Amino acid sequence: MIISSRKNPAVSFYRELGKERKTREREGLFVIEGVKLCIEALRAGLTITSAMVTETAAKKYPEAFSEISAEFEPVIITDDIGSYISDTKTPQGFFFIAEMIGRRERKVNADNGRFIILDGLQDSGNIGTIIRTCDALGTDGLILSPGCADIYSPKVVRSAMGSLFRLPFEVTELVPKIKEMRNSGITVYAAMPDKNAQSIDEAKLPGNCAVIIGNEGNGVSPEVINSADGNIYIPIEHAESLNAATAAAIFCNEMRKTKHS
Template sequence: MGRIESVQNKQVKEWKKLLTKKGRKKQNKYLIEGLHLVEEAVRAGIEIEHILIREDKLDQYTIKVDQEPENLIIISESVSESLSDSVTEQGIFAVIAQKEEENAIHGNKPVLMLDQVQDPGNLGTLIRTADAAGFEAVIIGEGSVDLYNPKALRSAQGSHFHLPVIHSDLKKWISQFKEKSIPVYGTALDERAVSYHSVEPEQQFALIVGNEGNGVSDELLKETTANLYIPIKGQAESLNVAIAASILMFSLHQ
C-alpha cells in the first residue's frame, strides 16, 4: 500500500491528464471516480492498475479489492480534489487500461450503433440502456463523444463493464451484419422510414441512432435494411436520442 500527499507528485500529474481525451489516448488508460463505479469494476473482474482512496474515507469504503497491496494507494484530500471531475469529489478512484474487445461482437444478440452522438450524458445513458435491454454490444462511430469522458462514465453507471463497448467504423459493421443476414435498422424520417410498430421483435439486429441535432447521417441511412421512426402523438417536435433509443431497444428485442 502506497501513499501520495502532494499534487506535485509525478504520478498524480499523469493521472490528472486522464481527465482529457488527449491524455487518455496517450496513456491508453482512463480514470473512474466514485464508490459505485469502482465496486462495479471490481465485481466485473476488470484489471485495475491502481485504486486511490482518500485517507479519511478508508473506514467508509470497505470494498473487496483483489489487488496487490502496492496497487492500493492512499491519497490526500488535495490530491483527491485535483483528480476529481465531479462537483463533489467522492475520494475514491481507479486507474484502468483501455481495452476494446472487437472480437467479442458477433451479432448473436442486438447491437446498438451510435453515429455522432456528442452529449456525454446521452452516450452514457445509451450504454446503460443497452445493457439493461440485453444487447450484445455498443459500437461508437466516428464523431461521437469519447466513451471514457468522465461525464459519460458517470452516466453509464458501470454498464460499460458488462458488455463490449468499442469505437469503430459503423459502415464496416453494417456490411458485416448484412453479410450475416442480420437486419440493420436506422432511425430517420425519410421516404423509406416506417413506424417501428411494423417491425416484429427479433433476437438479432443492429440499431443505429444518431446525432442529437442531425440524426443518423444520410451515408449510413442508405446502407440500412430499413429506417424506423417513433410516431409522436403529442405536440413535441422530437424525442431525445437516449429516450428514443430506449423505446426502440426494448420494443424490438424479443
C-alpha cells in the same frame, strides 16, 4: 506515505488522463471514480494499474477499502488532492486508473443478436445512459462511430453506472461494419423522425437486428442511412423529436420483446 502535493507525478498523470482524450488513447488507460464504480471495475476483472484513496474515504468505506487492499496496496492521498483530481462536485475519494476494455479485445460479436449503433453522438451523458440501458434491457452489444464522444471520458464512465464494464462494445467505421452485419443476416434500420419511414409499430423488429441512432442535431449521416436496410421512426404526438437516449431505450425495449417472444 500520504500524497499531499498537487505536483506529484501520479496526481498529475491521473488528472491529465481524466481531462485529455489524446492522453487516454495514447496510454490505453482511463480513469474510474467513486466507491461503487471502483468496486464494480475490480469485480469485473478490469486491469487496474493504479488506485488512490483519500484518508477520509478509507475510514468512511472500510469494506470497500479492505476489498481493494486485498488485491493491491492503494496509494493514500489527502482530501485536498481528492478534490483536485475529481470530476465531481462531491467526490467519494476512490480513484482508479484502468486499462481500456478494448485493449482486451472485447469486441461485439455481430453475427446474430440485437444491437444499437451510434452515429456521431456528442453528448457524453447520452452515451453513458445508452450503455446502461442496453445492459439493463439485454441488448447484445453497442457499436459506435469514431466521431462519437469518447466512451472512456469520465462522464460516460460515470453515467454508465458500471455497465461499461459488462456490455460488449466496439468503436469502428460504420459503413463497412453495417455491411458485415447485413451479410451475417442482421437487419439494420436507421432511426429518424420521418413519417415516410417505417413505424416501429409496423416494423416488428426481427430477432437479429440493429438500430442506428444519429447525432443529436444532424441525425444519421447520409452514407450510413444508405448502408442500412431501411429507415424506422417512433410515432410521437406533439414534441418535434426524442432525446437520443430516450429513443435508444424505446428501441432496446422493442428488441427485448422480440428476444423473449
